[in-house]
Amino acid sequence: MAPILTFSCFIIKLVEHPVTKNKISILIYWLFPVTIGLSQAIYNSYYHILPVSVSFVDGLIFGGVLGILGIAVWYVVRYNDPEKSAPVQMLASHVAASLVFTAMWMIASGILVKTMINHLAYGEYLNSQLTVRIIGGLLCYALIVSIYYIYVYSQHNREKQLKEAEWQHQIRQAQLDALKSQINPHFLFNSLNSIASLTLTDSGKAHHMVIALSDFMRYSLRNHQDDLVTLEVELRNIGLYLQIEKIRFGDRLGYHFDIGDGCNTHLIPNLILQPIFENAIKYGVYESSTPVEILLKARKMEDCMEIEVINDFDPESVPRKGEGVGLTNINERLRIIYGSSRLLTAELGDNKFTVKMVIPDNN
């Protein structure tokens, strides 16, 4: 008996089963059929319905077979997942299964006791108990199934909670990433170092730079990616950025805004121009030994505004492989806001790099 039990437990463990999950669950589970079997045996012995040895064999066999079949009942429950099956189907399955369960229990146990017990009065006793045991069997089935369903519900709940926690974590991570991407650490720390230096040689300029940097960071930390601002407001911020960088680069950096009529009030996504200017500085100004000019041109068209950012660059420079996600991110943002992935183009000329952006009218 014991080897068969452990072997079947081993097989079942291969398929996920709540009873065979760990040693404790097996123990707790078997308490149930063993209790039923034992209490029946003790009852029969105590009230002298049957001799002690017969009572115990009867109890243990019926209890044991009940326990084994109870393990198999799990698969009926799994097949009838409350989240996936219709109630009618579930009811029908369980009614059928309960009948099969009870029948198998009675038949298997009956065969086993007949081989093990040779007591004269036992056969009679068994027949008298038929109805009682059949009802008992059906009740046991109902009990086992209920417990299994409680387990299934608690599993579903736990999964939902885990998923919820995972979602929250991802959202927070995405917010953090968005925030981090808006703060350029190179720019921040180099600017702070420049300020530290200026406090010694030109405190007026240091003062000005602290204020400019603070205004710029404040604007950058607006983390609503779908905020639209006027071009005028956006260019004020770009202006702050370029002023700060000009302190770093001096005459190596020059810039000019050429704004056509009607453009200043046109709405564009906030901070959308920032990466373009960062690139112009990183690959244009930074790598060049001669002065670099950045030009922004904005022109109002029939149903949109066209913006061009053109910067000089040194054609002989081989820049270090950068992260390069700046323009890709802009394109993605434009796609999300306006629904088109053809609003951004970049062109490499002989010694000029041009980025063209089309911003549809806000209707």
Add this chain to the structure above:
Amino acid sequence: MNKIKTLIIDDESLARDLLRHYLSLDERIELIGECTNGFEGVLAIQELKPDLVFLDIQMPKITGFEMLELVPNPPVIIFSTAFDQYALRAFEANATDYLLKPYPSERVAAAVNKAVEKLKSKTNSQEISRLIETHDEESGVLNRVVVKSGRKIQVIPVESIYYIESQDDFVMIYCSEGHFMKQKTMKYFEQHLDDQQYVRIHRSYLLNLAYISEIQQYEKDSWLVLTKQGAKLKVSKGGYANLKEKLKI
């Protein structure tokens, strides 16, 4: 006591101003020069022979690490950066002292103290080599190689490399700009160049597939590659297998 001959290499003039000010307060230091980029840095180290160099990692044209690759016997280096995750990891892995901008004068004094110790020991060169190696591991795929030929320093985009020939501890890089020696192993290039484009065809040769003209067999287990520039490179049995796989023949 002899003063420590010191060189500053940093592309930002405000950063140099600040460091110059800090160093003027330290009597051990004699500032002998300032450079605004890595090209100037290599030449200044060769000519002025400083004991100590303050080197910023992030510079235009070539980075601080790339510059050090071109200096055979580097002096003691104090590294600085505003922000560079890969460099920071390399520094930490090698327990190298470094300065994070903006830094106060106390940090500079502490760094100079450590440098004085290093000046007495003989392990400086090895430490710097190890640091560069660690940084290389973090760096991923190369898109440019920095080489020196006499006084001239060149930045070579990897696309213009025809092939690389190994010579023990260093390699010879053949490219459209000419041919240059570099103090790196063949293994380094195998690991850091795009392996779909650059194939090890022989113990001695790493070939850029873009420049193959033809492949000829001349013995049972050996072949020759003819490059578009007319070079003939031996191909070993294993190398031929690599070639076949990458060219899909």
